[in-house]
Amino acid sequence: MKSSIVEPLPMDDDIIIEHLYKSFGKVKALIDANLRVKRGEVCFIFGPSGGGKSTLLRCINHLEAPDSGRIIVDGIPVTHAKTNIDLVRAEVGMVFQLFNLFPHLTVLGNVTLAQEKVRKRSRGEAERVARELLERVGIPEKANAYPGQLSGGQKQRVAIARALAMNPKIMLFDEPTSALDAEMIKEVLDVMMDLAQEGMTMVVVSHEMGFAKAAADRMVFLDAGQIVEEETPEELFKNPKEERTKQFLSQILY
Amino acid sequence: MAVSREIERPQPKLVPWTRKLEDMPWWGLIVLLAFLLVVYLIYTSATYQDAYRFLVAGVKVTILVTLISFSIAIVLGLIAGLGRVSKNVIFYTGASVYVEVVRGIPLLVQIIYFAYVVAPLLVQIVNSLGAFMLQYTAIQPLMGLAHTLTNLHIQDVDVTARAIAGLAFGYGAYEAEVFRAGIQSIERGQMEAARSLGMSYFQAMRYIILPQAIRRVLPPLGNDFIAMLKDSSLISVLAVRELTHLGKLNRARTFRTFETWNTVTFLYLIMTISLSLVVKFIERRMAFEE
Numbered sequence: 013m014k015s016s017i018v019e020p021l022p023m024d025d026d027i028i029i030e031h032l033y034k035s036f037g038k039v040k041a042l043i044d045a046n047l048r049v050k051r052g053e054v055c056f057i058f059g060p061s062g063g064g065k066s067t068l069l070r071c072i073n074h075l076e077a078p079d080s081g082r083i084i085v086d087g088i089p090v091t092h093a094k095t096n097i098d099l100v101r102a103e104v105g106m107v108f109q110l111f112n113l114f115p116h117l118t119v120l121g122n123v124t125l126a127q128e129k130v131r132k133r134s135r136g137e138a139e140r141v142a143r144e145l146l147e148r149v150g151i152p153e154k155a156n157a158y159p160g161q162l163s164g165g166q167k168q169r170v171a172i173a174r175a176l177a178m179n180p181k182i183m184l185f186d187e188p189t190s191a192l193d194a195e196m197i198k199e200v201l202d203v204m205m206d207l208a209q210e211g212m213t214m215v216v217v218s219h220e221m222g223f224a225k226a227a228a229d230r231m232v233f234l235d236a237g238q239i240v241e242e243e244t245p246e247e248l249f250k251n252p253k254e255e256r257t258k259q260f261l262s263q264i265l266y
Numbered sequence: 267m268a269v270s271r272e273i274e275r276p277q278p279k280l281v282p283w284t285r286k287l288e289d290m291p292w293w294g295l296i297v298l299l300a301f302l303l304v305v306y307l308i309y310t311s312a313t314y315q316d317a318y319r320f321l322v323a324g325v326k327v328t329i330l331v332t333l334i335s336f337s338i339a340i341v342l343g344l345i346a347g348l349g350r351v352s353k354n355v356i357f358y359t360g361a362s363v364y365v366e367v368v369r370g371i372p373l374l375v376q377i378i379y380f381a382y383v384v385a386p387l388l389v390q391i392v393n394s395l396g397a398f399m400l401q402y403t404a405i406q407p408l409m410g411l412a413h414t415l416t417n418l419h420i421q422d423v424d425v426t427a428r429a430i431a432g433l434a435f436g437y438g439a440y441e442a443e444v445f446r447a448g449i450q451s452i453e454r455g456q457m458e459a460a461r462s463l464g465m466s467y468f469q470a471m472r473y474i475i476l477p478q479a480i481r482r483v484l485p486p487l488g489n490d491f492i493a494m495l496k497d498s499s500l501i502s503v504l505a506v507r508e509l510t511h512l513g514k515l516n517r518a519r520t521f522r523t524f525e526t527w528n529t530v531t532f533l534y535l536i537m538t539i540s541l542s543l544v545v546k547f548i549e550r551r552m553a554f555e556e
């Protein structure tokens with residue numbers, strides 16, 4: 013790992029975000045965002061559309077470069093110019109709303125490619141890991157299918173397996189069930205639930221309040237680029253402190 | 267974005283036979299008849315037969331020159347195309363200058379320019395390199411090489427090679443735009459997914475973006491190959507013995523203008539039409555796969 017850690021860090025924080033700002037032209041997507049995610053914690057981020065949820069998540073693995081502020085992931089300063097970002101990304105899995113599977117590769121190819129090219133595992137080793145993970149997400153029989161032949165729920169489970177194959181320390185989920193039909197949402201949430209129970213550090217952007225209740229350690233309400241409120245699910249659902257949180261919750265929980 | 271619901275399989279469709287008739291390339295039938303006529307003439311008329319025998323060597327040169335030039339053009343185009351989508355300022359600027367400048371010059375002028383300006387210039391550079399080595403090299407085995415370099419003359423550089431260089435350089439700029447469009451047609455999420463797995467930009471290009479982009483640009487590449495086959499007639503100005511040049515020679519030899527150019531045209535059409543059928547086949551297969 014990199015040795016360029018700026019200062020000693022509390023050992024139990026996997027993700028530290030400090031004073032993060034990001035704008036796209038005139039749009040201020042993030043305004044002074046601060047967040048800490050402990051090891052093994054499930055952090056649930058929710059809020060209205062355009063609030064900056066995706067931007068915050070994408071800053072964590074540097075798919076988006078913040079304007080200012082500091083992000084430290086697993087002890088590595090992501091925002092530091094000298095950091096080899098590919099090393100960080102290999103430790104941080106990401107699952108996208110629209111799956112983003114590689115359509116020209118089979119399911120097995122999707123799950124093995126980065127193992128071989130980034131983790132430098134042998135073909136055999138990579139395939140063994142891939143088959144194990146496909147078993148775990150419940151679609152071992154689809155190993156040789158192409159993404160185009162899968163249902164949405166199956167695609168998203170392959171995407172999760174693809175990310176897990178890198179043995180990441182942290183998993184980021186950006187609305188993983190928003191593009192799915194109702195009957196497929198559960199199969200994806202089940203896999204995520206398993207992960208949470210196994211102690212994976214997770215940051216989940218989602219509207220699935222059921223999942224938040226069941227799995228989240230903390231809920232973060234993000235609106236207009238600002239973190240408005242941060243609470244445990246019990247507290248947040250019972251008595252949200254901020255007016256904006258109340259309003260938003262009343263809109264989505266009828 | 268559309269949400270895929272169930273496994274989608276192409277459904278066999280019942281097409282009324284009248285629709286099938288509409289799909290038939292009727293123009294092809296007319297062309298075929300004309301072909302048969304020329305083939306008949308070649309078989310029966312001594313003049314046509316003579317022209318055909320003389321010209322067939324040109325077909326070989328035309329095909330060979332096109333194959334080599336196009337291969338080089340594809341490599342140039344791929345590199346310049348990658349430059350056009352690159353965030354590296356130098357790479358991007360270099361590629362853009364190449365593409366914009368080359369596309370602004372008539373291909374014929376480029377071919378002449380390469381043959382009579384660039385090639386002699388390169389020879390001069392090689393000459394001075396040899397002279398430089400003669401002055402400063404103490405290593406014996408390099409002396410022979412230095413002498414060869416010094417004595418290289420522009421006449422030693424095959425005119426066909428110069429023609430190929432001109433064609434390839436010119437077409438490379440067009441292929442660069444084909445590759446750029448192909449790369450940019452791949453959804454942004456593909457690059458992001460690859461990068462999020464820890465792949466470098468280069469790895470993501472190599473294993474994720476390019477394999478998909480290249481499949482998409484196969485039809486335009488095929489069409490450009492056909493276009494280059496036709497444009498290779500331009501190198502007849504350098505007296506490369508390809509089909510068009512042999513046409514000129516045959517006319518001068520026999521004074522049979524009519525038969526000569528009929529045969530030349532016929533030979534070009536055979537090549538281009540059969541190639542365009544191949545391209546159409548590839549297009550159909552890809553449309554089916556998508």
Ligand SMILES: Nc1ncnc2c1ncn2[C@@H]1O[C@H](COP(=O)(O)OP(=O)(O)OP(=O)(O)O)[C@@H](O)[C@H]1O
Nearest residue numbers: 036039040041059060061062063064065066067068
């Ligand atoms: N690449 C970009 N270019 C320009 N503007 C962007 C870009 N990405 C995000 N934005 C803008 O930044 C703001 C925050 O976007 P973001 O995608 O983070 O919101 P979100 O909370 O994820 O919303 P959603 O629920 O719709 O996904 C929005 O106003 C959006 O239009």
Ligand SMILES: [Mg+2]
Nearest residue numbers: 065066067187
């Ligand atoms: Mg979003």
